[in-house]
Amino acid sequence: MRSILAVTEAASDHNLTTLDNVKLDLGITDGNSDARIIAWIRQASGIAVRYCDRPLARETVTETFRHTGHQREYLWRDSLSSHWQHCTNTGGLRLTRYPIISVASVTVDGNLIDPSLYEFDETELYLLTADGHPDAWRFGRSIVVAYTAGYAVPIVDA
Helix, strand or coil: CEEEEEEEECCCCCCCCCCCHHHHHCCCCCCCHHHHHHHHHHHHHHHHHHHHCCCEECEEEEEEECCCCCCEEEEEEEEECCCCCCCCCCCEEECCCCCCCEEEEEEECCCCCCCHHEEECCCCEEEEEECCCEEECECCCCCEEEEECCCCCCCCCC
């Protein structure tokens, strides 16, 4: 099992704070250090992204999970090891980007899934039966999920 992620709407900014926020916090009122502070913001934001091992800024993406074998696959992800496991567990499909803000569409083997047949939390997408009970993700070729995830950045102090 593998997933391929394509960014369909990239974030316009990946900095986790603004020049104005930093200057306010540090009590700086002139513009003499602006270029240096901006460089530090970019550097610190990059360090945070690398430490978290994922982009943090809100983006719209399409993630495709491909079948790797000849038999129908059942998906769940082991939260301790972050490795894909195959079984009949009724857990959610863990998406690469989070927190999940919205899901635009889910397609299983080329068939669009009715939005009433899935729900999501911050990290996982759950398939539901027609009567609303959790179900295992089953597929022959692929699951394609179009969704928006991440944080609104830069974070602006109110």
